[in-house]
Amino acid sequence: MLYGTLYGMTYTIEARGLVKRYGDRAALDGFDLTVPRGTVHGLLGPNGAGKTTAVRVLTTLLRADAGSARVAGFDVARDGGEVRRHIGLVGQHAALDEALSGRANLEMFGRLSHLRPKAAGRRAGELLDRFGLADTGRKAVKHYSGGMRRRLDLAAGLILSPPVLFLDEPTTGLDPRGRAEVWAAVRALVADGTTVLLTTQYLEEADQLAHRISVVHEGRPVAEGTPEELKKTVGGDRVEIVVHDPADLPAVAALLGPGAETDHDTRRVSAPAPDRMATLTAVVHDLAAGGIAADDVAIRRPTLDEVFLHLTRSAAPRSHA
Amino acid sequence: MNRLTWALADGWTVTRREVTHWTANPGQLVAGLLFPVMVLLLFAYLLGGGIEVPGGDYREFLLPGMFAMTMIFGLEGTFTAISTDVTKGVTDRFRSLPMASSAVVSGRAAADMLTTVLALAVLLASGLAVGWRAHNGLGGALAAVGLLLWLRFALLWMGIWLGLKIRNPEAVMALQILVWPIAFLSNAITSPATMPGWLGVIADWNPLSSTAAATRELFGNPGWANDTWAAAHALELSLAWPLVITAIFAPLSVRAYRNLSR
Numbered sequence: 001m002l003y004g005t006l007y008g009m010t011y012t013i014e015a016r017g018l019v020k021r022y023g024d025r026a027a028l029d030g031f032d033l034t035v036p037r038g039t040v041h042g043l044l045g046p047n048g049a050g051k052t053t054a055v056r057v058l059t060t061l062l063r064a065d066a067g068s069a070r071v072a073g074f075d076v077a078r079d080g081g082e083v084r085r086h087i088g089l090v091g092q093h094a095a096l097d098e099a100l101s102g103r104a105n106l107e108m109f110g111r112l113s114h115l116r117p118k119a120a121g122r123r124a125g126e127l128l129d130r131f132g133l134a135d136t137g138r139k140a141v142k143h144y145s146g147g148m149r150r151r152l153d154l155a156a157g158l159i160l161s162p163p164v165l166f167l168d169e170p171t172t173g174l175d176p177r178g179r180a181e182v183w184a185a186v187r188a189l190v191a192d193g194t195t196v197l198l199t200t201q202y203l204e205e206a207d208q209l210a211h212r213i214s215v216v217h218e219g220r221p222v223a224e225g226t227p228e229e230l231k232k233t234v235g236g237d238r239v240e241i242v243v244h245d246p247a248d249l250p251a252v253a254a255l256l257g258p259g260a261e262t263d264h265d266t267r268r269v270s271a272p273a274p275d276r277m278a279t280l281t282a283v284v285h286d287l288a289a290g291g292i293a294a295d296d297v298a299i300r301r302p303t304l305d306e307v308f309l310h311l312t313r314s315a316a317p318r319s320h321a
Numbered sequence: 322m323n324r325l326t327w328a329l330a331d332g333w334t335v336t337r338r339e340v341t342h343w344t345a346n347p348g349q350l351v352a353g354l355l356f357p358v359m360v361l362l363l364f365a366y367l368l369g370g371g372i373e374v375p376g377g378d379y380r381e382f383l384l385p386g387m388f389a390m391t392m393i394f395g396l397e398g399t400f401t402a403i404s405t406d407v408t409k410g411v412t413d414r415f416r417s418l419p420m421a422s423s424a425v426v427s428g429r430a431a432a433d434m435l436t437t438v439l440a441l442a443v444l445l446a447s448g449l450a451v452g453w454r455a456h457n458g459l460g461g462a463l464a465a466v467g468l469l470l471w472l473r474f475a476l477l478w479m480g481i482w483l484g485l486k487i488r489n490p491e492a493v494m495a496l497q498i499l500v501w502p503i504a505f506l507s508n509a510i511t512s513p514a515t516m517p518g519w520l521g522v523i524a525d526w527n528p529l530s531s532t533a534a535a536t537r538e539l540f541g542n543p544g545w546a547n548d549t550w551a552a553a554h555a556l557e558l559s560l561a562w563p564l565v566i567t568a569i570f571a572p573l574s575v576r577a578y579r580n581l582s583r
């Protein structure tokens with residue numbers, strides 16, 4: 001059987017207590033991860049959190065100092081060759097031969113993935129078509145735009161149609177259009193059943209693409225869950241009212257009850273809205289009854305930004321062993 | 322296919338990449354090949370008139386020096402190719418593929434030896450055009466070419482090691498500049514006897530000098546007086562130096578490559 005199991009569930013990626021030290025700094029400090037087959041898992045964290053290091057260990061490029069990991073059922077330390085046969089890696093920077101054409105790059109990587117010459121040529125053609133690079137396939141990569149490079153890089157990671165794909169910050173440095181292109185490509189892959197581990201600094205990206213997210217802080221995940229679950233950790237939905245006249249702020253706060261928070265600068269009062277629409281209706285009614293003019297009334301879900309700040313602020317300071 | 326055939330096939334794929342570079346960018350290849358020819362013409366016509374060679378014509382003497390110098394200049398090509406791949410992440414992509422890991426190095430080695438053979442062929446032809454001749458027949462000439470390639474092979478390992486170790490652009494620049502004094506601090510262009518004492522000693526023991534002097538012997542071209550031990554044993558040293566360089570830098574390169582995963 002190809003895939004490892006844990007607690008009876010099928011996981012394609014399992015990492016246990018990974019540690020990687022550089023000098024007295026730990027880039028990974030007890031890193032755990034489980035990713036079920038066919039899902040997209042996001043590693044979300046700021047620069048220096050350890051995302052790339054985790055990806056490098058899982059793709060056999062880097063040996064961990066401690067801990068263990070299995071990818072597609074193979075141990076990354078003992079069975080690196082098998083792991084490499086089952087993964088695709090798209091690193092943080094486009095790893096392409098600038099002097100070669102897009103097609104020549106894909107053919108070379110295809111040959112090195114041990115496809116026969118004909119098969120490598122065919123696969124290069126398919127991938128160029130699929131990523132909208134068919135017209136520019138014969139041009140040298142150094143003439144490509146950032147978005148084209150990223151797509152070609154993604155294509156290079158998919159030559160063997162790998163069951164597990166690692167994407168390290170696939171859209172960093174791209175304009176919104178390039179980002180949308182990459183997102184569409186990732187969604188199409190997931191539809192094909194590929195398991196994807198994606199790292200990103202963008203909360204929106206994790207929210208858009210990932211089934212589950214690990215928030216990584218100083219070398220280890222500090223929270224894990226679906227985007228919705230993570231948003232719940234900073235509290236549920238809130239109702240927000242922006243009053244027209246700041247003098248009305250205390251009255252609105254009183255009206256909303258004990259959980260209300262007032263922000264004078266933005267003339268805003270917010271409070272938990274456990275019953276969502278019912279709460280909203282009641283609030284609108286009360287405002288009208290009290291003769292209070294509001295510029296805006298809305299139900300707002302916490303953003304991942306808030307989750308992120310909440311988690312990284314409250315994460316316990318680490319001791320350096 | 323078994324492991325060995327895959328290792329060869331993968332190595333060949335990496336080598337072919339270099340050949341594709343040539344066809345994709347012929348201007349760069351031509352410039353690379355013409356550079357030593359330009360240096361040759363510079364010395365043969367501009368400076369050569371002022372240098373007296375005992376018992377011969379300066380060009381007869383100069384060409385073997387130029388051949389050997391071209392081997393040294395090749396170091397930069399190896400170094401640049403390796404370090405570009407490492408910094409661009411291409412090496413990491415290779416390492417994430419199910420290819421034979423030896424191919425990254427063996428493919429590079431074969432590509433650079435191919436480039437060297439090409440450069441040497443162009444320079445030999447240019448030499449013949451300016452009046453240089455090989456006087457000891459085909460056997461002697463082939464042996465001389467073999468010695469030159471032997472030096473280049475050794476420097477290949479040095480280039481691979483440096484490329485894996487040195488990443489920052491300033492160090493790259495420093496290395497590109499440093500190749501020049503190493504090349505000129507030799508008997509390639511002029512006699513070490515004309516240099517101030519300690520510089521002369523360094524030039525005398527420079528591996529490049531041994532190869533140049535041995536090559537002169539094998540081609541039957543005039544050389545400097547063999548009045549030092551190193552000069553008198555040029556042939557032995559031209560075999561020994563590359564061996565020493567390889568013995569040091571091949572294991573270092575393998576280790577540096579393995580350490581990419583640390």
Ligand SMILES: Nc1ncnc2c1ncn2[C@@H]1O[C@H](COP(=O)(O)OP(=O)(O)O)[C@@H](O)[C@H]1O
Binds near residue numbers: 022026047049051054
């Ligand atoms: N080769 C290395 N040598 C020294 N420190 C490193 C090395 N690679 C990563 N680090 C350090 O490890 C930490 C995590 O880095 P990284 O995994 O690249 O983070 P991220 O990808 O989340 O930005 C950073 O503090 C970084 O400086």
Ligand SMILES: [Mg+2]
Binds near residue numbers: 048052053092168169
């Ligand atoms: Mg990173």
